[in-house]
Amino acid sequence: MTKQERTGWRDNSISFRHRLWGDGLALLDIDGIFLGIEAKYKTPIALIEYKHELAPAQKITDWSFEVLSNLGTMAGLPVFAVRYADNWSWWNVIPVNKMAKEKLPQRKEMSEFEYVSFLYQLRGQNMPADIKNFLFKS
Numbered sequence: 001m002t003k004q005e006r007t008g009w010r011d012n013s014i015s016f017r018h019r020l021w022g023d024g025l026a027l028l029d030i031d032g033i034f035l036g037i038e039a040k041y042k043t044p045i046a047l048i049e050y051k052h053e054l055a056p057a058q059k060i061t062d063w064s065f066e067v068l069s070n071l072g073t074m075a076g077l078p079v080f081a082v083r084y085a086d087n088w089s090w091w092n093v094i095p096v097n098k099m100a101k102e103k104l105p106q107r108k109e110m111s112e113f114e115y116v117s118f119l120y121q122l123r124g125q126n127m128p129a130d131i132k133n134f135l136f137k138s
Contacts, residue, residue, distance in 0.1 A: 014050050017088060021116045022131045024123065040123040046100075047072045051083045060096060069097040078103050078122075082115075088138070091115035112138065 018025065025038070038046040049068060051058070058065065060081060072079035078100035083092045091110045095101040103122065110118065113135045120127045 013052070014084065020134065021119070022128055024125060024128065025116070025119050038119060038122060040125075044075065044077055045122050047075075047077050047079045049079075049081045049096075051081070053083060053085050055083070060094060065096055072097050072099065080104070088112045093118065 024040075037044050038048060047068060049065070058081075065081065069079050076099070079096040080100050081094040081096055083094075084090070089112065091112065091114075092107065093104060093110055093115065094107045095104045104118075113132075116131065116135060117127050
C-alpha cells in the first residue's frame with residue numbers, strides 16, 4: 001500500500017510553484033520520494049531532491065543521497081539537493097554528484113529568480129521575459 005503523505009505541503013506547493021515558472025521548465029514529480037526530474041523536450045537533464053525548509057535535515061552522505069547520486073551518474077545526469085523557503089525567498093542548491101559540481105562547483109543559496117534562471121541554464125535556454133516579469137513582481 002502507498003504510504004500516505006504525512007505533512008500535506010510537500011507535494012503540492014513545490015509542484016504548483018514550479019508550474020508558474022513556464023512551460024519550458026518541465027518537471028516530473030516521482031510520488032513518494034519528492035524527486036524532480038528536470039526535463040527539456042522529454043529528455044531528462046537533472047535529478048533534484050526537493051526539501052521544504054521545515055522538512056527533517058539530511059546529509060549528502062546519507063544512503064539515500066548516495067543512491068540518488070549513483071542513479072544520476074549511471075544516467076549521465078547531474079544531481080542536486082535543493083531546500084527551499086516556505087515563502088520562496090531562498091533556494092539552497094547543493095551539487096551532489098560530479099556532473100552537478102561541473103555545473104555548480106559548490107553549495108549556493110539563490111533567490112527564486114536566480115534559481116529559475118539556473119534551471120533554464122541547465123536546459124541551455126534563457127528565461128522568457130514573461131517569467132522574468134512574474135518573478136520580479138513576486
